[in-house]
Amino acid sequence: MKASGDFCISTKGRRIVIIGNGIAGVTCARHLRKRDSAAHITIISGETEYFFSRTALMYIYMGHLKYKHTQPYEDWFWQKNRLNLVHDWVTGIDFEQKELQLQQQAPLKYDILVLALGSKPNMFGWPGQNLKGVQGLYSYQDLESMEAATQTCGRAVVVGGGLIGIEMAEMLRSRQIEVTFLVREANFWGNVLPEEEAQLVSRHIREHHIDLRLNTELKEILDDGNGHVRGIVTGAGEEIACQFVGLAVGVSPNTGLLKDTPLETNRGILVDEFFATSIRNVFAIGDCVEYRNPPPLRKPVEQVWYTGRMHGETLAHNLAHFPVAYQPGPWFNSAKFLDIEYQTYGIVPAKWEEPLESFYWEHESGKVAFRAVFDGRSKKLQGINALGMRLRHDFFDRVLREGGTVEEVLKQLHRANFDTEFYDKHHHAILKAYNQQFGTNLQPEKEKKTLLSVFGL
Amino acid sequence: MKNIQKLGLGIFLAALVLFNLLLFLGQFRLSEQQLQEVVKPEQFQILKTELAPILDKTYTSSFAFVSNFKKYFDAYNEAQQANWQSGGVVIWDDYTFALTKIASQGFVEDNRLLLLLLTIVLGAAGALLNILPKYKDEPAGIKNNGVMFSSNKSRGIIGIIIGAYLIVLYVLIYWFPAYIVNWTLLVDPLSYALSGGPASQWFLYGTIYTLAILVMGVRMFRKYRGNKYQTLRTASVMFFQLSFAFILPEILVLLNKPWYDFKNIWPLDYDFFFDYNVASMLSSGAIGMFMFVWGILLIIIGVPLMTYFYGKRWYCSWVCGCGGLAETAGDPYRHLSDKSLKAWNVERIMVYSVLVIIVLITLLTIVNYFMNFGLLGQATGVLHQWYGFLIGAAFAGVVGVGFYPLMGNRVWCRFGCPLAAYLGIVQRFKSRFRITTNGGQCISCGNCSTYCEMGIDVRWYAQRGQNVVRASCVGCGICASVCPRGVLKLENGPEQGRITDIPFLTGNESIEVLS
Numbered sequence A: 001m002k003a004s005g006d007f008c009i010s011t012k013g014r015r016i017v018i019i020g021n022g023i024a025g026v027t028c029a030r031h032l033r034k035r036d037s038a039a040h041i042t043i044i045s046g047e048t049e050y051f052f053s054r055t056a057l058m059y060i061y062m063g064h065l066k067y068k069h070t071q072p073y074e075d076w077f078w079q080k081n082r083l084n085l086v087h088d089w090v091t092g093i094d095f096e097q098k099e100l101q102l103q104q105q106a107p108l109k110y111d112i113l114v115l116a117l118g119s120k121p122n123m124f125g126w127p128g129q130n131l132k133g134v135q136g137l138y139s140y141q142d143l144e145s146m147e148a149a150t151q152t153c154g155r156a157v158v159v160g161g162g163l164i165g166i167e168m169a170e171m172l173r174s175r176q177i178e179v180t181f182l183v184r185e186a187n188f189w190g191n192v193l194p195e196e197e198a199q200l201v202s203r204h205i206r207e208h209h210i211d212l213r214l215n216t217e218l219k220e221i222l223d224d225g226n227g228h229v230r231g232i233v234t235g236a237g238e239e240i241a242c243q244f245v246g247l248a249v250g251v252s253p254n255t256g257l258l259k260d261t262p263l264e265t266n267r268g269i270l271v272d273e274f275f276a277t278s279i280r281n282v283f284a285i286g287d288c289v290e291y292r293n294p295p296p297l298r299k300p301v302e303q304v305w306y307t308g309r310m311h312g313e314t315l316a317h318n319l320a321h322f323p324v325a326y327q328p329g330p331w332f333n334s335a336k337f338l339d340i341e342y343q344t345y346g347i348v349p350a351k352w353e354e355p356l357e358s359f360y361w362e363h364e365s366g367k368v369a370f371r372a373v374f375d376g377r378s379k380k381l382q383g384i385n386a387l388g389m390r391l392r393h394d395f396f397d398r399v400l401r402e403g404g405t406v407e408e409v410l411k412q413l414h415r416a417n418f419d420t421e422f423y424d425k426h427h428h429a430i431l432k433a434y435n436q437q438f439g440t441n442l443q444p445e446k447e448k449k450t451l452l453s454v455f456g457l
Numbered sequence B: 001m002k003n004i005q006k007l008g009l010g011i012f013l014a015a016l017v018l019f020n021l022l023l024f025l026g027q028f029r030l031s032e033q034q035l036q037e038v039v040k041p042e043q044f045q046i047l048k049t050e051l052a053p054i055l056d057k058t059y060t061s062s063f064a065f066v067s068n069f070k071k072y073f074d075a076y077n078e079a080q081q082a083n084w085q086s087g088g089v090v091i092w093d094d095y096t097f098a099l100t101k102i103a104s105q106g107f108v109e110d111n112r113l114l115l116l117l118l119t120i121v122l123g124a125a126g127a128l129l130n131i132l133p134k135y136k137d138e139p140a141g142i143k144n145n146g147v148m149f150s151s152n153k154s155r156g157i158i159g160i161i162i163g164a165y166l167i168v169l170y171v172l173i174y175w176f177p178a179y180i181v182n183w184t185l186l187v188d189p190l191s192y193a194l195s196g197g198p199a200s201q202w203f204l205y206g207t208i209y210t211l212a213i214l215v216m217g218v219r220m221f222r223k224y225r226g227n228k229y230q231t232l233r234t235a236s237v238m239f240f241q242l243s244f245a246f247i248l249p250e251i252l253v254l255l256n257k258p259w260y261d262f263k264n265i266w267p268l269d270y271d272f273f274f275d276y277n278v279a280s281m282l283s284s285g286a287i288g289m290f291m292f293v294w295g296i297l298l299i300i301i302g303v304p305l306m307t308y309f310y311g312k313r314w315y316c317s318w319v320c321g322c323g324g325l326a327e328t329a330g331d332p333y334r335h336l337s338d339k340s341l342k343a344w345n346v347e348r349i350m351v352y353s354v355l356v357i358i359v360l361i362t363l364l365t366i367v368n369y370f371m372n373f374g375l376l377g378q379a380t381g382v383l384h385q386w387y388g389f390l391i392g393a394a395f396a397g398v399v400g401v402g403f404y405p406l407m408g409n410r411v412w413c414r415f416g417c418p419l420a421a422y423l424g425i426v427q428r429f430k431s432r433f434r435i436t437t438n439g440g441q442c443i444s445c446g447n448c449s450t451y452c453e454m455g456i457d458v459r460w461y462a463q464r465g466q467n468v469v470r471a472s473c474v475g476c477g478i479c480a481s482v483c484p485r486g487v488l489k490l491e492n493g494p495e496q497g498r499i500t501d502i503p504f505l506t507g508n509e510s511i512e513v514l515s
């Protein structure tokens, strides 16, 4: 193992500056403080003074939460942990002088710089994409402008069949705004979800009176003559009148600040397995990162909450002690499609081929589903999708790490159940369906049934 | 809102306005015969003379009647007190309510049944008309849409007005019942049917309380439809309120037994061991004896055992009457609880202080009783009065419910209830109950903490992969219901591994994650 002195400056009282107060930057700062009580730690962000949960932006718009509720730590937390907050935009980085230029405040020196810059919404150069009432949803400022732009909106169009697209559609529906939802693929999130799951969700979207247009692309956004959107034109030439357009066609690493600097970037900031960039004492974590050598089975750019958090945890360790390679456990993720919860563990591709095989079960209600993808010969589990039911992360994390088989999993699925008490249990139906589909005769592992278990004990 | 819902709301508001107007209708005129009916025979002659100036005189409001009655009644008592050495006898009985009630006549008194229909019954019907069509034609799923924009639910002007109204209501019921005799007249027929006697202000209170739980319970069914835990839990509090707290005690009274709520437990039921209450139970034959033994068994066996197996939720959010109102009528205000660390500190100091105080008062009372009042004489009576006034009425009632729209629906349960404190100690240290967090799935969105009525910062635990084991958790299950990522599960399970002091976030294998 390399000592941390070779990895980064390790003098006592070193100045560590983190740009970005999202989950990646804040996790890194918190864990650094636990591991290095002498370091001067500064977190800079232009977006908001305090860390908030980006994933909760939709709930502010829908009136479930106030902005304050989305802050995971109380305001005193930062001072108590001697985490210095700077609310400003960084406008330039001088890597030679190790100095940051700020928009409002005096320049800031650092010994170690951590870039946790996050993402920005994609824009594909559509005609009219800069009109008023046209926007993506990423930042708190985006939320404010969406609030202002939809005050008198009667009809909106959301473009992009992914997670942020469906959130925007749900947000707008919560204000009784008619929504047309353009999805380029044959089904909602069809490039990630297998067909059955994608169809299940698509049905649910329609159930919420959202005008879902599959296989439909955006061609152009129309100007009302005053610089405000008045409608859009689809790829097929259909014109749809609307007063708001939500663009949710993915996000890209936010690397604008690094243009014309010597720091190596590709789609994102290039980092090795220790989160070191091409410049010494400069590190990068979170959404803005691109792995030079992605961990096994992982993509080079991963833009989710959990990876940002794990980057922060790992980099804090590397800066404080000695560098260890980032080694995420089995992939996991979750989302909520309107009312239907989704959890995934391991890797379930949208399409698979030999030797992979798939088992799918759907409840007669059409709102609960389970899929397992596994190696057809060894039966080794590769991943599962669950819709409308909750499953234990720890259970699948263990099975996937230990190379367990799909049949083992199905026999003890009751142990993975994480649904609320008194909910209908589906593990028997799922096992039965598997037996039918694969001609097996698996029996469920014995659940211990005692007198007490009748009383929920 | 659909038209039918607007109509429902309109009916409800109209009934409410009429209900309040009733206090200002009718006349008050006390006859000699009525006086005789109400007061003790030995006091009749005295009071007949003393109250002569108001007898057979018509007053147009309860306020005028009460103030004149008090004038003459108090004057008499003061004179007696001044003369106590020469044999003056003060009348300690408080006849204000009973005399005002019997004196009420005219419109309200003549139209009791009709007015009961037009106010309480129609009000409940209007509310149901508003509630039942809610979320119709929408797929099942919990929607807190617009909660933070609502004037009622977000400490806006409507919320403040409702809070103020509730506070006034409680003050009237507890300390000025004579002003609301017209309301008690309405429920007289019901009271006669159940217990064979006229309605007191407590019967009126019980009726409205029960109706509020039932009607707002139906709202819970609509709001959380599809969620079996919430549905069952709500049905349970509705059942216990209607049967155990409302109907059964009245039937006991009909049978000449003490009024007793079999699910109320000391020290929430703070006067259980007070001398007058024990005396009344022990003088009521086998049923009274059963009440006494049952009450003690609940305290020493029921609470620890049930809480060991299920956590304090078995009582607080499935059985208790205060919890029942909080979980139904109070549900729209649950997010108003304070989640700060400071509030948690205040909570611990307050709730355990109340527990210590009532335990001390109870012990003193019992010791004093066995020493034939040799220890403190009648001083325990003064303690009882003060506790009843400050904690039993002002805290549990006025603040506990009146502050729903201001500080959330569990102010009393969180900061004041000594039984909750007792249940909480068991839950924290010896129980199988916990809220399990699901590996690394939390996105720190804050829905769980926001909608926790007990002010627990659930997210603090969830985002570091730590099970929630807290003395205050009443197990309402709302955090698990509103979590969009399936992170939380209320469970009973082996004690081993329940308290995760060294929490672990599943998913990162690079390092040992510190929390």
Ligand SMILES: Cc1cc2nc3c(=O)[nH]c(=O)nc-3n(C[C@H](O)[C@H](O)[C@H](O)COP(=O)(O)OP(=O)(O)OC[C@H]3O[C@@H](n4cnc5c(N)ncnc54)[C@H](O)[C@@H]3O)c2cc1C
Binding pocket: A019, A020, A021, A022, A023, A024, A025, A044, A045, A046, A047, A048, A054, A055, A056, A057, A058, A088, A089, A090, A091, A116, A117, A118, A119, A137, A138, A139, A164, A167, A254, A257, A285, A286, A287, A288, A303, A304, A305, A306, A308, A334, A335, B443
């Ligand atoms: C609406 C929405 C919903 C989402 N839902 C989920 C979900 O359910 N689950 C999930 O896993 N992921 C979700 N995500 C993705 C997740 O939020 C991100 O992956 C995560 O927040 C990225 O964290 P980060 O710390 O890398 O960056 P960010 O949170 O983007 O933080 C970067 C910060 O740096 C600041 N910054 C950038 N440049 C500068 C500069 N020059 N000067 C000063 N400050 C600067 C930015 O303003 C920002 O505040 C969602 C994203 C959005 C937008």
Ligand code: SF4
Binding pocket: B441, B442, B443, B444, B445, B446, B447, B448, B449, B458, B459, B462, B463, B482, B483, B484, B485, B486, B487, B488
């Ligand atoms: S509601 Fe769920 S995801 Fe949100 S903070 Fe709470 S536990 Fe985490």
